Amino acid sequence: MSAVLRLYRRIRRNRAVNVSGGILAAIAVLAVLLPLVSQNNYLETDFGRILEAPGLADMHWFGTDDLGRDLFVRTMMGIRVTLLVAIVASIVSLVIGVLYGAFAGYVGGRVDAVMMRFVDALYAMPFIFFVILLMVVFERNFLLIFVAIGAINWLDMARIVRGQTLSLREREFVEAARLNGVSTARIILRHIAPNLMGVVIVYVTLTIPQAILVESFLSFLGLGIQEPQTSLGALVNAGVNQMESAPWMLLIPGGLLALILMCFNFLGDGLRDLFDARQNR
Amino acid sequence: MSLLNICQLGIRYGDVVAVDDLSFAIDSGESVGLVGESGSGKTQTALAILGLLPATAEISGSIKFAGEEFVGADDRAFDKLRATRVSIVFQDPTQALNPYLRIGEQLRRILIAHNIAAGAEADARVIETLESVGLPDPKRQSGAYPHQLSGGMRQRAMIASALITSPDLLIADEPTTALDVTVQAQILELLDTIRKDTALLLITHDLGVVAGHCDRMLVLENGGLVESGATRQVFGTPKCAHTVSLLEAAPRLKQSIAPQPVSGKALLRVDGASVSYREPGYGRLHAVKSVDLALRKGETVAIVGESGSGKSSLVRALLGLVAAESGAVSFLGETLPRDARSRRQQIRRELQLIFQDPAGSLNPQMRVSDIVVEPLSVHEPSLDRRACRERVIRILEQVDLGAEFLQRYPHELSGGQAQRVAIARALIVEPKVLICDEAVAALDGTVREQILKLLQDIQGRTGLSILFISHDLGVVSSISHRVLVMYLGRLVECADGQTVFGSPKHPYTRALIDAVPVPDPEAGIAHTSLSGEVPSILSPPTGCAFHPRCAYAESRCTTELPAPTAIGATTVCCHRATEIDLQA
Amino acid sequence: MAQYVLKRLLGAIPTLLFVVVLSFLLVHAAPGGPFDEERVLPDAVAANIEAYYHLDESLPKQFVRYLSGVLQGDFGPSYRYRDHTVSELIADAFPLSIRLGVMAIIVGVVIGVGLGTLAALKQNTVTDRVAMGFAMSGISIPIFVIAPLLVLFLAVKLNWLPAGWSGSSGVSRMLLPVIALALPQIAYISRLTRASMIDVLGSGFIRTARAQGLGTYAVVRYHAMKPAMLPVLSYMGPAIASVLTGSVVVEQIFGIPGLGQFFVTGALNRDYTLVLGIVIFYAALIVLLNLIVDILYGVIDPRVRYR
Numbered sequence A: 001m002s003a004v005l006r007l008y009r010r011i012r013r014n015r016a017v018n019v020s021g022g023i024l025a026a027i028a029v030l031a032v033l034l035p036l037v038s039q040n041n042y043l044e045t046d047f048g049r050i051l052e053a054p055g056l057a058d059m060h061w062f063g064t065d066d067l068g069r070d071l072f073v074r075t076m077m078g079i080r081v082t083l084l085v086a087i088v089a090s091i092v093s094l095v096i097g098v099l100y101g102a103f104a105g106y107v108g109g110r111v112d113a114v115m116m117r118f119v120d121a122l123y124a125m126p127f128i129f130f131v132i133l134l135m136v137v138f139e140r141n142f143l144l145i146f147v148a149i150g151a152i153n154w155l156d157m158a159r160i161v162r163g164q165t166l167s168l169r170e171r172e173f174v175e176a177a178r179l180n181g182v183s184t185a186r187i188i189l190r191h192i193a194p195n196l197m198g199v200v201i202v203y204v205t206l207t208i209p210q211a212i213l214v215e216s217f218l219s220f221l222g223l224g225i226q227e228p229q230t231s232l233g234a235l236v237n238a239g240v241n242q243m244e245s246a247p248w249m250l251l252i253p254g255g256l257l258a259l260i261l262m263c264f265n266f267l268g269d270g271l272r273d274l275f276d277a278r279q280n281r
Numbered sequence B: 001m002s003l004l005n006i007c008q009l010g011i012r013y014g015d016v017v018a019v020d021d022l023s024f025a026i027d028s029g030e031s032v033g034l035v036g037e038s039g040s041g042k043t044q045t046a047l048a049i050l051g052l053l054p055a056t057a058e059i060s061g062s063i064k065f066a067g068e069e070f071v072g073a074d075d076r077a078f079d080k081l082r083a084t085r086v087s088i089v090f091q092d093p094t095q096a097l098n099p100y101l102r103i104g105e106q107l108r109r110i111l112i113a114h115n116i117a118a119g120a121e122a123d124a125r126v127i128e129t130l131e132s133v134g135l136p137d138p139k140r141q142s143g144a145y146p147h148q149l150s151g152g153m154r155q156r157a158m159i160a161s162a163l164i165t166s167p168d169l170l171i172a173d174e175p176t177t178a179l180d181v182t183v184q185a186q187i188l189e190l191l192d193t194i195r196k197d198t199a200l201l202l203i204t205h206d207l208g209v210v211a212g213h214c215d216r217m218l219v220l221e222n223g224g225l226v227e228s229g230a231t232r233q234v235f236g237t238p239k240c241a242h243t244v245s246l247l248e249a250a251p252r253l254k255q256s257i258a259p260q261p262v263s264g265k266a267l268l269r270v271d272g273a274s275v276s277y278r279e280p281g282y283g284r285l286h287a288v289k290s291v292d293l294a295l296r297k298g299e300t301v302a303i304v305g306e307s308g309s310g311k312s313s314l315v316r317a318l319l320g321l322v323a324a325e326s327g328a329v330s331f332l333g334e335t336l337p338r339d340a341r342s343r344r345q346q347i348r349r350e351l352q353l354i355f356q357d358p359a360g361s362l363n364p365q366m367r368v369s370d371i372v373v374e375p376l377s378v379h380e381p382s383l384d385r386r387a388c389r390e391r392v393i394r395i396l397e398q399v400d401l402g403a404e405f406l407q408r409y410p411h412e413l414s415g416g417q418a419q420r421v422a423i424a425r426a427l428i429v430e431p432k433v434l435i436c437d438e439a440v441a442a443l444d445g446t447v448r449e450q451i452l453k454l455l456q457d458i459q460g461r462t463g464l465s466i467l468f469i470s471h472d473l474g475v476v477s478s479i480s481h482r483v484l485v486m487y488l489g490r491l492v493e494c495a496d497g498q499t500v501f502g503s504p505k506h507p508y509t510r511a512l513i514d515a516v517p518v519p520d521p522e523a524g525i526a527h528t529s530l531s532g533e534v535p536s537i538l539s540p541p542t543g544c545a546f547h548p549r550c551a552y553a554e555s556r557c558t559t560e561l562p563a564p565t566a567i568g569a570t571t572v573c574c575h576r577a578t579e580i581d582l583q584a
Numbered sequence C: 001m002a003q004y005v006l007k008r009l010l011g012a013i014p015t016l017l018f019v020v021v022l023s024f025l026l027v028h029a030a031p032g033g034p035f036d037e038e039r040v041l042p043d044a045v046a047a048n049i050e051a052y053y054h055l056d057e058s059l060p061k062q063f064v065r066y067l068s069g070v071l072q073g074d075f076g077p078s079y080r081y082r083d084h085t086v087s088e089l090i091a092d093a094f095p096l097s098i099r100l101g102v103m104a105i106i107v108g109v110v111i112g113v114g115l116g117t118l119a120a121l122k123q124n125t126v127t128d129r130v131a132m133g134f135a136m137s138g139i140s141i142p143i144f145v146i147a148p149l150l151v152l153f154l155a156v157k158l159n160w161l162p163a164g165w166s167g168s169s170g171v172s173r174m175l176l177p178v179i180a181l182a183l184p185q186i187a188y189i190s191r192l193t194r195a196s197m198i199d200v201l202g203s204g205f206i207r208t209a210r211a212q213g214l215g216t217y218a219v220v221r222y223h224a225m226k227p228a229m230l231p232v233l234s235y236m237g238p239a240i241a242s243v244l245t246g247s248v249v250v251e252q253i254f255g256i257p258g259l260g261q262f263f264v265t266g267a268l269n270r271d272y273t274l275v276l277g278i279v280i281f282y283a284a285l286i287v288l289l290n291l292i293v294d295i296l297y298g299v300i301d302p303r304v305r306y307r
């Protein structure tokens, strides 16, 4: 517990982490709350008012699209979907990656070698193409997107956790505990896990933008989230088709997507600096 | 005019003062020793002379070389000074040489950068220099990458790179600290002979090194100069208390105070233990070969040997951390399973271990109190919190740490304090045997003496038995009742401390003793009889494994393994132990 | 060395086989056939079509037929482009894609390494901040946002460069797609280079080289460059995969008739054989390129031992 507290205090002092974390939190909260305030909903079409520029009239703050739907509410929906997909996918990759990596690293030896050979083999594969294949074959399925993205991203996590576990296992304090007959469960709980926490947090943060990219990439190609549901990638796709007549349809969701990605990247970088500095001391 | 003139030098990093008001001068051709414990500012001073301090350093005062001021000079000015006039040899050649570049190429680049030579002329000069530092087959070796050379050869190459330009001043920052003991003496001798009229600033924490190799010496403490003068004079009549304590802590063979051997039945026995590892691509690597060992109650047994001699493997087999290939470990007459996991809790409790790296042996995420109490909660789970806490406080007291340490994290401890915590963790369950694997090797001289004294005190009070592993004979001489010397996995000599240090029987033991630098300028330089380095354990020499380096070797030594023989109180493995006289 | 290469080549075979099996099974596990959506066919015609594509055979039999075809470079007929085999389509479209990809990677490496090295040498200065700010944008703005923006501003608004592929020719029409593909690579490689260069510049042997008075240029050129490039080299495998992925989008946006375009169209049209063929082709390409990178790594790092 105290370790978590110390971590929290250190994090609070890092500006990159604070600012980007704050922006992300604000975006998430607004995306959930603001659609409730608006008089519009994301489905309603109004062919009398298509491709209307952003303005205050009728709360069409971000304008309307080519079907006359309110872009503000649609964008907020898109952010929700994008964040949800990315976070769930990252949790999938976190769970698989940590379990796989920690197991390989802690057991070591042949088991480790075989398990890591498998990861190496998967690394060499063009995963995104498999995902597309998957999407083609099994219709565009929401659940499938989670699984597919999670399945891509667990590899990095597994490698990193495995490396850390392997070196922690050889550390003298673990050896001292083992010599005294401290149980394996307790060693993992007290000695390995707390020392893994840092890298895991950092890499989850860096995995989320990757997941966002994959999801929006698929949606952009029309292979991800399907109409009338939407995500930032799908909105960008719609925007590209209208970019000459209604550039805001591209700029607003594209800009928000970039902002979210940038915040996650800054957050990850900041956290990594924090933990690196600690390891170097 | 002095060659180098440093005046009121100050180096600081924000609030941290690394060097403060330091003034000294070096004349042409002179050799000056700069002594101090780690963190006293020695390296910072050396880096300042060459303009290599990090950008965050704030530097004040004056550094004049041949009259020219270098404080505040730019890189261009320094580039003309570096190598051509002042060269440096760093502590660890493994890190100081570029692993991606052939040795010869690294030397050639210096000649080209300073327009000294190019093309075939540069090649010739490189090879000539490599030869002069004693690199065998320099033509071939110049094409080698650093990792293909042994530690000693790497440091020779590093020295070659420093001297290839014939500078006026050579700075050597702990040039032997990262090397094996028998190699240290070779490198120091080389520095002496090869530098000719180049002045030498020899930085070291080891007073023995200064005594043998420097005309004058400077003593640093916390970044400030506390004493300077001719070496003889400083050693003879030290003025500063810090110098006195450094002198006392200097490792020397304190034969007179070696304790009397302990008699009685063995508590812990190892019989014919062998350890081998699977080395992919080579087959098996035999780290320990049929070693016997006995440890009695209240006794300290030292195991001494250079890197690769199998000390740690022996300990790991003893503790069941690696399965011994053959042989038996017994405790109080009970033969122990080879794997620690199948040993009884009671046995685990009786055998405790302390590691070399004090920081690495403590979990960075746990507080001192949690670290120390862990073994107790395993071995005496019935104790309640209050009782545990009392035990922790009591044991911390015994290692001279107050209750204020209970809530600290490892990174809030100094090296010595961390090692005390590790000792407390080991002793809280009141074991019969404490195993110290290079437990003081990472500590400063004065701290090392404190820890050794602490161990002796505890032994006196509780009758603890200690198995003490070290590469340094100087360290073990004052505390060991018995000494075992290992070479390439085998015991080569075994006797009580006084006998080993007073009349060694094995040529290798003799060489180890000679390699300990004597902190006494009158004693002269210890010339080591030993050439070469420890061969690879992957392909040990046949017969007596020591024969390629032994001055007494004869033909049967290359084929026949010498059997253990008793000569008086000593057991020794040498064909010629009875014939040769190793008294100094 | 030769033995090592051979061993690695043999080691790649299971990976490739895995790719083929997995993707084949995926496609054939599809609920419903590829022609379900078409207007209702008379039974006889449907049977004919099934027979033509061997869909009436058992799965193992189909697989063996497919695998032996693949080994001879034959990925079977396309479901949609009825007059072409998949291999023909790949042979037609791939040269264009690879040309774009190779140019993007070259641009990415040259500019990325240069920018990263500069930033590392000027660490924490304005130069560093600007370069890394640019790189951060580059990794954060997705290629499918950058590419349309480039078109919108440089082509549509300023009219400097052609927006589309057809209707123009020569270098000018390659320029925007290559920039769009290269930008993320520049960003990623410059971050990678900066980090590894800072790492290397902080190491002991660089201090030695500086102590030898080599000067910044020689220190970087002869001592730091090689080790600092190792992470960039290992990134080349993923870089190729990433450029191929990017080309799917870029070809779509610029209307380039490359393999990526076929892939997306195939995917949206449920042209199973085409998609399957392209996946296997890309996988083989990436596995082989990874292999080459690995071998190069061993050549550059003298400490790698071949076993």
Ligand SMILES: Nc1ncnc2c1ncn2[C@@H]1O[C@H](COP(=O)(O)OP(=O)(O)O)[C@@H](O)[C@H]1O
Pocket (backbone or CB within 6 Å): B013, B016, B017, B018, B019, B036, B037, B038, B039, B040, B041, B042, B043, B044, B045, B054, B056
């Ligand atoms: N980059 C740095 N930032 C802050 N403090 C430093 C830095 N480098 C060295 N120091 C401090 O300078 C002091 C002297 O260090 P050093 O010269 O390396 O000592 P020595 O060589 O005698 O072991 C130490 O207290 C160390 O912590």
Ligand code: SF4
Pocket (backbone or CB within 6 Å): B506, B507, B508, B544, B545, B546, B547, B548, B550, B551, B552, B553, B554, B557, B562, B573, B574, B575, B576, B577
């Ligand atoms: S046996 Fe021979 S080689 Fe070995 S130590 Fe004795 S004399 Fe030297």
Ligand SMILES: [Mg+2]
Pocket (backbone or CB within 6 Å): B039, B042, B043, B173, B174
């Ligand atoms: Mg130092």
